[in-house]
Amino acid sequence: xxxxxxxxxxxxxxxxxxxxxxxxxxxxxxxxxxxxxxxxxxxxxxxxxxxxxxxxxxxxxxxxxxxxxxxxxxxxxxxxxxxxxxxxxxxxxxxxxxxxxxxxxxxxxxxxxxxxxxxxxxxxxxxxxxxxxxxxxxxxxxxxxxxxxxxxxxxxxxxxxxxxxxxx
Numbered sequence: 001x002x003x004x005x006x007x008x009x010x011x012x013x014x015x016x017x018x019x020x021x022x023x024x025x026x027x028x029x030x031x032x033x034x035x036x037x038x039x040x041x042x043x044x045x046x047x048x049x050x051x052x053x054x055x056x057x058x059x060x061x062x063x064x065x066x067x068x069x070x071x072x073x074x075x076x077x078x079x080x081x082x083x084x085x086x087x088x089x090x091x092x093x094x095x096x097x098x099x100x101x102x103x104x105x106x107x108x109x110x111x112x113x114x115x116x117x118x119x120x121x122x123x124x125x126x127x128x129x130x131x132x133x134x135x136x137x138x139x140x141x142x143x144x145x146x147x148x149x150x151x152x153x154x155x156x157x158x159x160x161x162x163x164x165x166x167x168x
Contacts, residue, residue: 002102004109007045007057009038014047014054022092027150029073029090036076037061037089044079044086046113048093048106055097058106060087060124067156068125070147086114088124107137111159121161125154 007015015038016031023029029037038045041061048056061072061079068087072078088110093102114122125145126134135141138159145154 001051002105003049004046004105005049007038007042007047007059009035009042011045011047011054012038015045015057015059018054018057018092018094019090021094023090024150027152033073033076040076041079041081046106046109048102050097050102056091056093056102056106058088058091058110060089060110062086062119063123066123066158067142067145068123068147070149073149084120086110086117086119086122088122091124103133104137107134111137115161119161122159124157125149126157127152128155131155131157 012031012034015034016029019028019034037059044061045057045059047054061076062083063072063078063080063085064083066085068089072087073089091103091106093106111122124134124139125147131141134157139157140159142156142158145156147154
């Protein structure tokens with residue numbers, strides 16, 4: 001049985017473990033990064049549980065920027081609780097639990113949370129092969145990102161709720 005729950009600072013080791021299983025060394029958030037993020041924006045984390053066991057996470061700060069910059073990964077104080085855009089820094093599901101809709105559940109819940117909070121939308125960066133995945137949720141690629149996080153090539157993706165509001 002899958003369920004979602006909010007994260008707390010006590011989850012730092014769980015988050016660090018999941019992240020380490022899912023991202024290369026140069027790209028993963030460290031325990032110290034998670035401690036800093038949880039201290040400032042724990043309410044911008046969700047943990048996916050399977051039978052009371054944490055198997056996935058999604059997190060990101062709130063900002064007024066329409067793109068993620070590398071300094072955001074390192075400086076949790078850039079979080080602006082009144083910002084217009086919910087970012088996604090990490091979407092991670094343990095390798096043994098993939099291909100069951102877990103990542104989709106996390107992203108849908110995070111999008112809905114951002115909508116309910118009145119954000120203008122959700123932003124993220126991803127590698128080129130993941131653009132089709134995020135596109136299925138309405139994200140649009142705005143091109144190659146200026147981010148060089150972890151030495152990778154990233155693409156900026158944006159889900160703009162304002163477009164939806166204009167249609168309604």
